[in-house]
Amino acid sequence: MAAIAALVPVSCNNSVQEKRMITVSILPQKFMLKKIVGDNFEISCMLNEGNNPEAYEPSMTHLMNIEHSMAYFCIGYIGFEDAIVGKAHINNPDLKIYNNSKGINVIRGTHFSPEGSHDEADPHLWTSVANAIIISQNMLAAVIELDPANADTYTANFNAFKTELDSLDSYIKSKLADKRSAAFLVWHPSLSYFARDYGLQQVSLEYEGKEIPIDKLKQNIDAARESGAHVLFMQREFDSRQAEAIGEELGVKMVKINPMSYDWEIELKNITDAIADN
Ligand SMILES: [Zn+2]
Structure with a gap:
């Protein structure tokens, strides 16, 4: 634990930062990121259980957590992210923004936006094991960039999680065969x-x-x-x-x-x- 504390950047606003923080948008992202970083980062999540991502207003606490985060991990295509990321950058110019859904083949035409467009990308990317593998790979690359000293740990954690995801995929396929x-x-x-x-x-x-x-x-x-x-x-x-x-x-x-x-x-x-x- 001492090694982690030593890595915490000195904050100029007197607040005690025990751990470096990453903010994510939704709980499935938190679940996946936790698998990769373990306890090395604190993970703040914008949306809690039962929040509707398509009608969401972030709380003050969440906005402050972004200000104290090293990075924001976007899931992509959910409306509030652009607004939050834009504002957070003003108060925290060092905040690094990563897009966890980079490389996912997005589905269009299934989802109706509040603005009335029917051609928008379907934002529910995380309800897929195949997408979770891409999201986790993106997370791994980002985390290694944020904390290169622990790259081996993160890679090993990712590989273990990838095995879990492969077996979940096999479970789903065998169940659905019948x-x-x-x-x-x-x-x-x-x-x-x-x-x-x-x-x-x-x-x-x-x-x-x-x-x-x-x-x-x-x-x-x-x-x-x-x-x-x-x-x-x-x-x-x-x-x-x-x-x-x-x-x-x-x-x-x-x-x-x-x-x-x-x-x-x-x-x-x-x-x-x-x-x-x-
Ligand atoms: Zn939706």
């Missing part, structure tokens, strides 16, 4: 990358990011029924009473998920098990 149906229902399309990775069909119920208008309701329910899906995923930050009513009408199983959780691996397993239903 799945009940390739289609699943979800209110908000937060599983586009998961669907792409494993050849599944995501049927999103919401209409242009909102409740379904009455005149579109029948069409929407028919499409959901015709897909052959047997499960409807519900998410508290996006949920709608309409979703529950449609689920009841269709007689499908309703499963609460939380892809924004720190327990990222468990969430992906739960989603897999519900789709496979075997």
Whole structure:
């Protein structure tokens, strides 16, 4: 621990910094970064459980944590990041900004933005094991740049995590080999990358990011029924009473998920098990 403390840069504002800090946007990033850095960095996360990334206002504490961070790790394509990063730079000119999603093949046309565009990049990049590997590789490169003295430790940690991710991928593939149906229902399309990775069909119920208008309701329910899906995923930050009513009408199983959780691996397993239903 003494070796770490010695590396802390001297702060000019008298605040005691016990550890160097990295700020990330969402909890799955924190989970992945923790796997790589262990206790060598403190990790501050902007979004907590249940926060909706598409309607988020950062707290004062979070903004202050950015000011005391060595680096900000963006996940990419979530609206608040640009604003935060722009402002943080004014108060902390030394802040290094890294884009964790660099190199990910982004999906377009699945996700409706509040501004009404339907061509934006789908921001839910983290609900994919393949993407998690790219995100972790980007994190590793950034962390080695921030703390080159511990490069070997970070590389070893990354390799161990990569093995975990490979076995999670194998688990998902073997479970889904015998799945009940390739289609699943979800209110908000937060599983586009998961669907792409494993050849599944995501049927999103919401209409242009909102409740379904009455005149579109029948069409929407028919499409959901015709897909052959047997499960409807519900998410508290996006949920709608309409979703529950449609689920009841269709007689499908309703499963609460939380892809924004720190327990990222468990969430992906739960989603897999519900789709496979075997
Ligand atoms: Zn979304």
